[in-house]
Amino acid sequence: MSNRNEQLFERAQRHIPGGVNSPVRAFRSVGGAPRFFVEGRGPRVTDADGRSYLDYVGSWGPLILGHAHPEVVRAVQETAARGLSFGAPTEIEVDMADLLCELLPSLDMVRLVSSGTEATMSAIRLARGYTGRDALIKFEGCYHGHSDSLLVKAGSGMLTFGNPDSGGVPADLAQHTLVLAYNDVAQLEAAFAEHGERIAAVIVEPVVGNMNLVAPTAEFLKAMRDLCTRNGSVLIFDEVMTGFRVGPQCAQGHYGITPDLTTLGKVIGGGMPVGAFGGKREIMEKIAPLGPVYQAGTLSGNPVAVAAGLATLRLVQQPGFYADLTRKTKALCDGLTAAAARHGVAFSAQSVGGMFGLYFRAACPTSYAEVMTCDKDAFNRFFHAMLDAGHYFAPSAFEAGFVSAAHTDADIAATVAAAEAVFKAW
Ligand code: KE4
Numbered sequence: 001m002s003n004r005n006e007q008l009f010e011r012a013q014r015h016i017p018g019g020v021n022s023p024v025r026a027f028r029s030v031g032g033a034p035r036f037f038v039e040g041r042g043p044r045v046t047d048a049d050g051r052s053y054l055d056y057v058g059s060w061g062p063l064i065l066g067h068a069h070p071e072v073v074r075a076v077q078e079t080a081a082r083g084l085s086f087g088a089p090t091e092i093e094v095d096m097a098d099l100l101c102e103l104l105p106s107l108d109m110v111r112l113v114s115s116g117t118e119a120t121m122s123a124i125r126l127a128r129g130y131t132g133r134d135a136l137i138k139f140e141g142c143y144h145g146h147s148d149s150l151l152v153k154a155g156s157g158m159l160t161f162g163n164p165d166s167g168g169v170p171a172d173l174a175q176h177t178l179v180l181a182y183n184d185v186a187q188l189e190a191a192f193a194e195h196g197e198r199i200a201a202v203i204v205e206p207v208v209g210n211m212n213l214v215a216p217t218a219e220f221l222k223a224m225r226d227l228c229t230r231n232g233s234v235l236i237f238d239e240v241m242t243g244f245r246v247g248p249q250c251a252q253g254h255y256g257i258t259p260d261l262t263t264l265g266k267v268i269g270g271g272m273p274v275g276a277f278g279g280k281r282e283i284m285e286k287i288a289p290l291g292p293v294y295q296a297g298t299l300s301g302n303p304v305a306v307a308a309g310l311a312t313l314r315l316v317q318q319p320g321f322y323a324d325l326t327r328k329t330k331a332l333c334d335g336l337t338a339a340a341a342r343h344g345v346a347f348s349a350q351s352v353g354g355m356f357g358l359y360f361r362a363a364c365p366t367s368y369a370e371v372m373t374c375d376k377d378a379f380n381r382f383f384h385a386m387l388d389a390g391h392y393f394a395p396s397a398f399e400a401g402f403v404s405a406a407h408t409d410a411d412i413a414a415t416v417a418a419a420e421a422v423f424k425a426w
Contacts, residue, residue: 029396064354064404085304113276113297117275181367243265248316328412348362
């Protein structure tokens with residue numbers, strides 16, 4: 001007898017492609033039927049069969065405070081009661097812009113949008129409009145949303161421009177995107193040596209969360225900054241995932257590198273649809289209606305969504321917030337690593353702030369190539385065993401995980417204990 005989740009998944013597939021509104025939710029990477037959640041509260045989610053899980057996905061990063069934080073919910077309710085949307089400026093959008101520019105020194109100006117994809121798509125168009133150049137550098141394993149110029153895979157040669165990485169992306173658009181290896185300074189230098197004057201922008205996840213977690217080397221980010229400066233290219237930090245997740249000043253504050261443009265999402269919406277792009281005034285003033293680079297959105301800066309984001313951003317500014325989140329996330333990684341070691345399972349884990357990576361390989365990967373040597377089957381086995389035990393990790397071996405402020409030390413210890421039982425029976 002199929003359960004409610006399976007019944008819902010079967011029904012969902014009749015009218016929604018794959019039964020989901022975003023592919024990774026379909027569990028295709030790990031197998032089985034996705035869980036349909038009916039409620040979230042603090043660190044926990046409950047599925048359609050009434051099963052409760054400690055949640056280490058947190059809606060892919062936004063839920064840094066945990067689910068249904070009362071102050072965030074109240075902000076949404078009170079704002080919504082005064083009207084859902086106006087398509088006109090509202091004070092709350094100005095409050096958000098002021099707060100973001102106060103929190104991030106690299107932001108002179110910022111434009112709100114409704115998703116991370118919109119933020120990165122707009123930032124790239126802006127960088128191309130500002131420089132008058134077309135070429136773009138991204139890195140293999142980094143994901144920046146699904147706009148055409150970013151759904152590109154590496155070309156055949158080391159420094160040849162890219163090919164489409166999705167149906168529907170025109171080859172003559174993909175050819176403007178050069179896909180390089182993350183953390184490979186020599187290749188980045190060679191690319192600028194050969195194409196520097198053509199490069200409009202480099203876009204990078206300053207901590208990668210989309211090939212699992214891969215941390216940057218200090219040399220890599222510094223080289224990127226210097227090369228962009230020397231060649232007049234725009235450095236875009238895609239902080240949709242790392243923004244206010246890895247620290248109070250995002251990854252740019254954590255690593256001390258100042259980008260020209262920053263894209264944001266997830267945490268700044270607190271679970272509601274908010275994205276943003278911003279940076280140097282001289283660049284941002286090229287955006288319509290001030291300048292020639294067009295960008296727009298019916299629900300951009302939606303007051304109800306912004307209310308959730310503002311409430312979240314104000315709460316994460318509390319003293320000690322990131323120190324405690326970082327401590328708990330590291331405790332999870334250290335606990336899982338020690339448990340695996342006690343039972344001889346090839347496993348490693350690392351964290352940056354409130355995001356983490358789990359790897360079924362002996363050491364944490366530092367590149368896309370090393371990520372590809374992780375044991376995907378082992379991860380899938382771990383994923384389902386932990387899911388059955390009531391601990392919900394990202395349904396893919398190639399995604400980062402997230403801890404929220406609502407996770408207690410006891411929750412972390414319970415997850416480590418559940419993993420110990422899984423590793424013991426490995
Ligand atoms: P959205 O359009 O999904 O709001 O943001 C796109 C995006 C941009 N940049 C980075 C660094 C991102 O991580 C994302 C989206 N992240 C994925 C998680 N890997 C969202 C989950 C999904 O696609 O359903």
